Amino acid sequence: MHIPDGFIAPQMYLPAYACAAGLWLHALRRVRAKLREETIPLMAVLTAVVFVLMSIALPLPGGTSAHASGVAILAILFGVRVGFLLMTLVLLLQALILGAGGITSLPINALAIGGAGALAAVGSFRLLRGAGRPRREALALITAGWVSVVVPAALVAIALGVQPALAHAPDGTPRFFPFGLAITVPALVVPHLLVGVGEGALTLLIYRLVASRRNERAGWQ
Amino acid sequence: MIRHATRHRLLLLAYLLWVVLLTSVHDLRLLGGALILVGLLSGRAAPRLAWRALRAFVWFNLIVSVSYLLASLWRGDVTWSYLALINLRVAALSLSTFWLAERIDLLAALRFSETLRYLLSIAYGQIFAMRRLLVDFRDALRSRTVGSLRLRDLYRQRAAAAAFLFGRGLRDAGEITLAMRSRGFFDEEHAGRGCA
Numbered sequence: 001m002h003i004p005d006g007f008i009a010p011q012m013y014l015p016a017y018a019c020a021a022g023l024w025l026h027a028l029r030r031v032r033a034k035l036r037e038e039t040i041p042l043m044a045v046l047t048a049v050v051f052v053l054m055s056i057a058l059p060l061p062g063g064t065s066a067h068a069s070g071v072a073i074l075a076i077l078f079g080v081r082v083g084f085l086l087m088t089l090v091l092l093l094q095a096l097i098l099g100a101g102g103i104t105s106l107p108i109n110a111l112a113i114g115g116a117g118a119l120a121a122v123g124s125f126r127l128l129r130g131a132g133r134p135r136r137e138a139l140a141l142i143t144a145g146w147v148s149v150v151v152p153a154a155l156v157a158i159a160l161g162v163q164p165a166l167a168h169a170p171d172g173t174p175r176f177f178p179f180g181l182a183i184t185v186p187a188l189v190v191p192h193l194l195v196g197v198g199e200g201a202l203t204l205l206i207y208r209l210v211a212s213r214r215n216e217r218a219g220w221q
Numbered sequence: 222m223i224r225h226a227t228r229h230r231l232l233l234l235a236y237l238l239w240v241v242l243l244t245s246v247h248d249l250r251l252l253g254g255a256l257i258l259v260g261l262l263s264g265r266a267a268p269r270l271a272w273r274a275l276r277a278f279v280w281f282n283l284i285v286s287v288s289y290l291l292a293s294l295w296r297g298d299v300t301w302s303y304l305a306l307i308n309l310r311v312a313a314l315s316l317s318t319f320w321l322a323e324r325i326d327l328l329a330a331l332r333f334s335e336t337l338r339y340l341l342s343i344a345y346g347q348i349f350a351m352r353r354l355l356v357d358f359r360d361a362l363r364s365r366t367v368g369s370l371r372l373r374d375l376y377r378q379r380a381a382a383a384a385f386l387f388g389r390g391l392r393d394a395g396e397i398t399l400a401m402r403s404r405g406f407f408d409e410e411h412a413g414r415g416c417a
Contacts, residue, residue: 004281005318006311010244032336041397044340045390048347052355052386056379068383089344096322097348099277099315103240173300175247176307178289198376205380210387 002109005102007177009167020107027081072148072203075118087114112155121148145203146196153192157184229330252309274315
């Protein structure tokens with residue numbers, strides 16, 4: 001879902017960089033306050049896991065497919081701040097290695113997917129999880145996966161949809177993304193309502209498989 | 222090494238300024254000139270980099286351009302200059318990014334933060350190893366499947382692969398920690414030199 005380079009006006013991406021930079025520093029400080037020997041290798045390896053996870057195609061009914069984001073499982077297992085930082089690194093590497101996303105859209109993608117997506121996933125998971133009740137936990141995990149996709153999709157749609165109003169020529173011709181909110185919100189949010197179900201199912205399955213190996217990672221969080 | 226790092230840091234800074242410039246200019250001739258300039262700077266690698274850049278942006282741009290064209294035709298007011306502007310800008314940005322990726326030593330450019338440098342260098346190596354594993358899993362599934370798989374089985378395979386990667390990642394992180402400890406990384410860090 002992330003925005004490619006060239007469609008966001010500097011009027012938006014420069015303030016977004018300032019905002020994201022503040023949050024990156026804050027998250028890094030909080031992570032470093034708990035810095036242990038394992039933190040750097042663990043974060044690096046998880047960055048690689050999420051990078052690869054994002055290349056996994058989720059088949060959807062009807063023969064189409066979407067790509068996993070992995071932000072929900074990452075945020076639930078390791079916290080919102082780690083999720084935000086790692087998603088930023090993943091997006092940076094994607095921009096530089098694959099040319100996916102981009103440098104101008106990096107802060108918006110990071111804030112939407114890594115920030116809001118992680119926050120929404122952890123928030124909904126904590127809200128819905130019932131201690132010792134597997135069915136409620138399953139529902140909480142599916143919902144967490146779903147909101148981790150739908151909330152960023154809505155934010156990305158808003159970021160794109162305001163471009164014509166934000167940057168246009170004197171005659172009204174757009175200079176960046178050409179379509180307004182009336183088009184971007186349904187165009188992005190509606191398909192992601194379905195993609196979110198796939199992400200939710202994957203979040204549940206990964207969580208269960210990882211939980212079965214929880215003893216191995218005791219003490220990491 | 223310091224000079225090498227400074228050079229690559231300056232290259233990164235120049236690229237960032239170039240990106241801001243490309244998104245601040247709306248003149249077709251200037252954007253066209255910028256695209257030609259990056260193409261010339263790429264030298265012999267230009268066709269290869271252009272192909273990679275094209276593959277990265279072509280689908281999204283095609284969807285946006287065709288949708289815009291259809292909407293404009295519907296209104297009876299096609300602005301061709303917008304289509305040229307957005308495609309030239311995206312092409313110039315994309316080619317510039319691939320040009321940078323080919324030339325920059327990112328780890329040297331990020332020497333100001335040892336934490337970031339270690340993070341990226343470990344992550345970079347792991348990405349290639351894990352991508353190979355994922356391809357192996359996919360091929361293994363294909364080779365053992367007659368006909369088409371049910372949606373449920375596809376999800377279980379994807380989840381198993383993802384969980385395996387998480388498990389392997391956690392195990393590898395432990396091993397990398399031991400390797401870093403044995404090389405004195407954490408001693409330097411605690412002395413205030415390693416981590417920034």
